Amino acid sequence: MWFEIFQDGTVFLMYGDKAIQKWDTEMQVAQLQKILDSSVANKFSFAPKDKPKPSLIATDELGDFAPNAPSTSAPLKPEVKWVASPNFSSRNGKRIKRIINHYTNVANLASTISWYQNSQSQISAHYIVDKNGTIYQMVEDADKAWHAPGENNDSIGIEHIAKAGERLAPKQEEATIALHKWLMVEYGISPDNVTGHRFTEHNRGKTDCPHSIFGVNTEQALRDWVKKNLG
Ligand SMILES: [Zn+2]
Incomplete structure (x- = not known):
């Protein structure tokens, strides 16, 4: 909400x-x-200024959803394991509007976590999704993680453990879809605003991330994956 x-x-x-x-x-x-x-x-x-006001919909159109009651139909936040990173800063008042996807380019979860916990690296992400579907959270959504230079103020960064050329593993794909679905409802993020690191304005030509985790290594493959799994 x-x-x-x-x-x-x-x-x-x-x-x-x-x-x-x-x-x-x-x-x-x-x-x-x-x-x-x-x-x-x-x-x-x-x-x-010129945006028309929305009309209110009845909350029963949302199943059992009500602003102050737990919902049975709204997606719940998937379970996460907290491993805090010191590498974050303020969003400076920017609202979360986008999800930026990444791949680690290394197969090792522990080395990724320790790199993001190292204040020297100046790198972090909000979430890391392991191959077995376990989700680690390293930065609060309300804070700015440091995952895509020039693009961090209004985005959530999701890392996926994968080497170059690998697609998402089945459990990993299931977990990241659940995480995306929850984030999209929680922050009003449209499917068009789910993207990959190298497709963002300030990072074109500077990285191969997220490589082939969504299929072949193209923006179209990512768009097709989003359409198929996130509507
Ligand atoms: Zn990346």
């Missing part, structure tokens, strides 16, 4: 691209501010 703020002060609680709750008087907005803290600041977005 995330919050979209319109120029006149109307605030919508968004579930993916659907609006499920609205605050529109000064008093209501004051109440809203009270229930928020800095940990959800990255879930706000100011709507462009």
